[in-house]
Amino acid sequence: MEYFVQQLINGLTLGSIYGLIAIGYTMVYGIIGMINFAHGDIFMLGGFAALIIFLILTSVFVGLPVVILLLVMMAAAMLTASLWNWTIEKVAYRPLRGSFRLAPLITAIGMSITLSNFIQVTQGPRNKPIPPLVSSVYEVFGLSISLKQILIMILTVSLLAVFWYIVNKTSLGRAQRATEQDRKMAALLGIDVDRTISITFIMGAALAAVAGTMYLMYYGVIVFTDGFVPGVKAFTAAVLGGIGSLPGAVLGGLLIGLIESLWSAYFTIDYKDVATFSILAIVLIFKPSGILGRPEVEKV
Amino acid sequence: MATTTYSKESAGGSLTARALREGFFAGLVAFGLFILFVGLETTQNIRNELVLNQRWGLLAIFVAVAAAGRFLGVLYVQPWLAARKTAKAAVADKDVPETFLARNFSKLAILALVLMPPVAVALFGVQGSLKWVDNFGIQILIYVMLAWGLNIVVGLAGLLDLGYVAFYAVGAYSYALLSQHFGFSFWILLPLAGILAAFWGMILGFPVLRLKGDYLAIVTLAFGEIIRLVLINWTEVTKGTFGISGIPKASVFGIWSFDVGAANNFAKVFELPMSSAYYKIFLFYVILALALLTAYVTIRLRRMPIGRAWEALREDEIACRSLGINTVTTKLTAFATGAMFGGFAGSFFAVRQGFVSPESFVFLESAIILAIVVLGGMGSLVGIAVAATVMVGGTELLREMTFLKAIFGPDFTPELYRMLIFGLAMVVVMVWKPRGFVGSREPTAFLHERKAVSGSFTKEGHG
Numbered sequence: 001m002e003y004f005v006q007q008l009i010n011g012l013t014l015g016s017i018y019g020l021i022a023i024g025y026t027m028v029y030g031i032i033g034m035i036n037f038a039h040g041d042i043f044m045l046g047g048f049a050a051l052i053i054f055l056i057l058t059s060v061f062v063g064l065p066v067v068i069l070l071l072v073m074m075a076a077a078m079l080t081a082s083l084w085n086w087t088i089e090k091v092a093y094r095p096l097r098g099s100f101r102l103a104p105l106i107t108a109i110g111m112s113i114t115l116s117n118f119i120q121v122t123q124g125p126r127n128k129p130i131p132p133l134v135s136s137v138y139e140v141f142g143l144s145i146s147l148k149q150i151l152i153m154i155l156t157v158s159l160l161a162v163f164w165y166i167v168n169k170t171s172l173g174r175a176q177r178a179t180e181q182d183r184k185m186a187a188l189l190g191i192d193v194d195r196t197i198s199i200t201f202i203m204g205a206a207l208a209a210v211a212g213t214m215y216l217m218y219y220g221v222i223v224f225t226d227g228f229v230p231g232v233k234a235f236t237a238a239v240l241g242g243i244g245s246l247p248g249a250v251l252g253g254l255l256i257g258l259i260e261s262l263w264s265a266y267f268t269i270d271y272k273d274v275a276t277f278s279i280l281a282i283v284l285i286f287k288p289s290g291i292l293g294r295p296e297v298e299k300v
Numbered sequence: 301m302a303t304t305t306y307s308k309e310s311a312g313g314s315l316t317a318r319a320l321r322e323g324f325f326a327g328l329v330a331f332g333l334f335i336l337f338v339g340l341e342t343t344q345n346i347r348n349e350l351v352l353n354q355r356w357g358l359l360a361i362f363v364a365v366a367a368a369g370r371f372l373g374v375l376y377v378q379p380w381l382a383a384r385k386t387a388k389a390a391v392a393d394k395d396v397p398e399t400f401l402a403r404n405f406s407k408l409a410i411l412a413l414v415l416m417p418p419v420a421v422a423l424f425g426v427q428g429s430l431k432w433v434d435n436f437g438i439q440i441l442i443y444v445m446l447a448w449g450l451n452i453v454v455g456l457a458g459l460l461d462l463g464y465v466a467f468y469a470v471g472a473y474s475y476a477l478l479s480q481h482f483g484f485s486f487w488i489l490l491p492l493a494g495i496l497a498a499f500w501g502m503i504l505g506f507p508v509l510r511l512k513g514d515y516l517a518i519v520t521l522a523f524g525e526i527i528r529l530v531l532i533n534w535t536e537v538t539k540g541t542f543g544i545s546g547i548p549k550a551s552v553f554g555i556w557s558f559d560v561g562a563a564n565n566f567a568k569v570f571e572l573p574m575s576s577a578y579y580k581i582f583l584f585y586v587i588l589a590l591a592l593l594t595a596y597v598t599i600r601l602r603r604m605p606i607g608r609a610w611e612a613l614r615e616d617e618i619a620c621r622s623l624g625i626n627t628v629t630t631k632l633t634a635f636a637t638g639a640m641f642g643g644f645a646g647s648f649f650a651v652r653q654g655f656v657s658p659e660s661f662v663f664l665e666s667a668i669i670l671a672i673v674v675l676g677g678m679g680s681l682v683g684i685a686v687a688a689t690v691m692v693g694g695t696e697l698l699r700e701m702t703f704l705k706a707i708f709g710p711d712f713t714p715e716l717y718r719m720l721i722f723g724l725a726m727v728v729v730m731v732w733k734p735r736g737f738v739g740s741r742e743p744t745a746f747l748h749e750r751k752a753v754s755g756s757f758t759k760e761g762h763g
Contacts, residue, residue: 035514045337052336055352076336083332092727099734101513102460106674109667110726117720122337128350228663232525235518270533277522277529284519285507 002142007265008258013149013218015257016156019250020211021234022241023163024204030244031180031200032097037108038088039208040231041115046081046209047222048119050074051128054216066133070217077209084115085205086198094194112227119224129221152214159207160250166203167246176200180244229273233260236280242293251291316375323371330366331359338362406682413437413588417581434580435696438587438652442645444688445591447672448681449641452598454670455678456607457634458614460517462666463524466504467497467639469531469661471646476544476656477537486550490647497643498636505635509628512617524666531658543657550651552582583652590648594641595681601637610634664719668692671726677735695722 021043028036050073057069092107136147167173175196178186187193215230216222233256241252256276263275283290339359345351416437420429450464474493478484484492504523508516531538538544551557601607609630612620621627650656672691676684695718 033514035518049336051350052340052342052352055342055350056340059352080332080336083329087329087333092731095731096734102674102678103730103734105460105514105517106671107727107730110671110723110730113664113667113719113723114727115723117717117723119337121716121720123342126344128342130350232521236522239515239518268533271529274526274529274533277526280522281507281519281526284511284515288511288515 003265006143007261009143009145009149011258011261012254013152013257014261015237015254016152016250017211017214017218017253018230018234018237018256019253020156020159020207020214021230022237022249022253023160023246024208025235025238026241026243026245026249027167027176027200027204029238031176031197032093032104032183034093034101034104035108035235036093036201036204037105037231038111038115039085039204040229040234041112041227042081042085042088042205043208043212043215043230043234044222044224044227045084045115045119046077046205046212047216047226048123048128048212048224049080049209050077050213050216051130051222053077054130054133070133070213074210074213077213078206081205081209081212082202085201085208089198089201094197112231116224116227123224125224127221127223130216132220133217148218152218155210155214156250159210160246163203163207164246172196172199232280233276236276236283239280239288240283240290242290245290245292248290248292315379319371319374322374323367326370327363327367330363334359334362409682409685410592413441417584421577421581430577430580433577433584435699436693437584438580439696440689440692441584441587441591442649442652443669443672443692444685445587445594445645445648446642446669447676447684447688448591448594448598449638449645450669451638451673451676451679451681451684452601452610452641453634453638454673455680455684456598456602456614457610457631459631459634460513460670461520461635461638462517462663462670463504463520463522463527464638464642464669465661465663465666466524466527467501467642468646468649468665469527469658470497470500470639471643471648472650472656472660473531473538473544473646474643475647475650476547479548480544480546483548486548486647486651487553490644493647494640494643497646498640501635501637501639501642502632505632509631521663521666524661524663528658528661528663531661538658541658543655543659545655547650547654547656549579549654550583550586583648587648587652590644594644597637597641598681606630606633668722675726675729675733691722691725694725695719 021039024039024042025036028034028039053073053076054069057064057072088111092111093104096103096107134146134148134151137144138147138150167176175186175191176199178189178191179193179196183193186196212222215226234253237252237256238249239252240255241248241250256279259279260272260276264272267275339354339356341353341355342350343353417429417433420432423429424432446464446468450461453459453461453464471493474496475486475489478489478492479486504520508519511519532540534540549557602611609620609625612623612625613627613630613634617627620630649660653660668691672687673684675691676687698718698721
């Protein structure tokens with residue numbers, strides 16, 4: 001039983017990271033109906049930005065409090081990743097917005113290849129380990145919960161709350177939802193559609209960067225290929241939760257994290273990715289609208 | 301959009317001012333993008349700790365290039381493009397007569413390919429021809445064949461498949477395992493690998509019949525990854541990540557062999573000096589024949605009812621169904637036919653390498669093949685061949701560019717930049733020519749009269 005609860009906690013931590021990445025997928029898919037394939041690599045890029053900021057801070061200011069260190073890392077990673085995603089949208093996706101549907105998917109795949117290889121070329125192909133940042137572990141009822149796990153979960157919940165508020169209560173969110181429903185009509189009503197889409201990409205990238213920082217803190221290592229598998233899993237999470245829905249993305253992320261850690265704990269660890277990919281296929285085939293999504297009606 | 305549109309009013313001084321402003325802005329963005337990743341490098345020191353290495357000079361070059369590029373782009377390239385566009389629109393109605401080269405392009409290309417190995421041998425000697433025949437010829441032709449196979453699924457039937465490499469893997473492992481365990485020859489296993497891959501195409505195609513567009517793409521990606529992960533983890537059969545080595549070579553229909561010790565060794569029979577080049581030249585003709593077979597079958601199928609049904613499915617699934625076309629069998633045959641050619645290419649790959657491992661069947665391969673199909677202009681066989689030559693040949697060419705070492709110093713390894721340039725090329729070509737190298741795609745069947753359908757009226761990936 002304790003083993004089970006322990007795995008539950010591990011799964012929820014992992015799932016929070018997936019959920020944060022999934023929000024970016026779900027928002028972009030919701031607003032322009034494209035799979036931003038490079039989103040996983042934006043996550044990886046955010047992790048690298050955090051890593052480099054960490055190295056700068058620890059070499060310049062010795063003995064900086066961990067809280068400030070983490071906050072600065074996160075802020076810098078969010079800024080860098082947002083700028084990258086903003087540029088990518090402007091350069092690679094916007095010119096193709098009126099084109100056929102496959103076109104932005106191809107440029108997105110191209111961007112994904114470009115980003116991971118850019119990091120490989122500039123930062124080297126090796127694993128980048130960092131010393132543990134947060135190492136306290138609490139013993140509660142015979143379970144061990146580490147501070148970083150608590151941190152990740154709290155951060156996910158609070159960021160979800162903030163983003164849910166932005167999308168549902170502010171005028172920016174209203175513009176986003178209007179653009180999502182009917183881009184032309186939104187433009188006619190005075191919404192700057194290009195700007196709204198840009199902001200959506202920036203928001204998605206910022207969350208992915210937070211996830212990247214958390215990933216770096218949790219595992220203590222990052223490598224340039226780390227974008228692909230978490231990216232696909234986060235996309236699975238977005239689909240599972242119902243694409244276009246923010247709480248759905250986090251719910252999907254948590255479920256994927258749970259499935260992955262429970263599968264590794266009780267079956268074989270080798271096939272944990274097979275389990276995730278199978279879930280993706282099964283959900284898409286039998287319930288493409290996901291758990292919290294709206295079914296799509298096809299117009300002729 | 302105000303930043304990218306060019307208005308004729310803003311000529312002269314204001315244009316220069318705008319170019320300066322945008323150049324500065326681009327430099328600023330580039331500074332933000334690259335400061336962490338280019339300006340600083342993480343390297344390991346002797347104690348295996350990460351340390352930072354500063355490269356501000358390189359960062360300055362990046363920023364300067366971005367700023368200057370944007371400045372020149374706004375000042376010269378955009379007005380030039382706009383002028384060309386208006387000039388082009390003025391002469392668009394004129395009929396340009398087809399030149400001899402354009403009319404017979406495919407025939408001439410096939411002739412050139414048939415003559416390539418002897419010419420390479422004559423120019424560079426038996427051993428020197430290896431590079432051209434193997435690295436360029438065979439490598440490009442494998443991708444041409446794969447892209448033509450995928451073209452049946454994506455270009456003709458409009459089903460977006462991101463897991464095509466799975467069938468390539470099925471073909472390769474079929475040949476590797478069956479030849480090692482049962483000793484069958486290449487010529488028996490080639491069709492068998494195709495059949496097995498087609499079978500897998502149907503198995504994987506069946507559950508995704510209801511899906512469309514992006515969702516279909518993601519599920520096929522998932523299937524591709526599942527097959528790769530099974531290949532990695534099912535170590536009793538596939539030997540996992542170590543792969544299967546020592547795969548037997550192919551022979552010229554059993555008449556001549558390329559095994560060194562064999563009595564009927566090709567070089568011995570013809571009393572030629574021993575060289576591995578003969579085998580590669582033989583393989584070159586095999587893959588050329590296989591690729592041409594793919595093209596021939598595609599061209600023939602397009603004229604058959606099933607090919608017409610694929611194209612109808614691509615253009616509009618609902619209309620297709622209301623006309624009484626069985627979309628289930630139409631989709632499954634498209635998947636199976638495409639997969640079959642993937643299987644052929646896979647078994648050829650196994651026989652060429654003599655070694656297969658899951659490393660060769662990663663998602664990146666699927667992405668490359670799909671990129672070639674899309675960049676070639678979906679459905680156009682010539683365009684796809686051109687795209688494969690440019691993308692694969694271009695990146696192979698990068699390995700040869702040793703003179704770059706003289707410019708960038710001796711540590712410069714062009715291979716490292718191969719995939720980076722490939723990814724960028726995918727983006728640039730797509731943005732520049734969204735309809736691919738060969739722009740127009742015409743359905744083969746028309747009502748009343750033949751007319752070209754403009755790209756903007758057709759849609760893909762909805763199938």
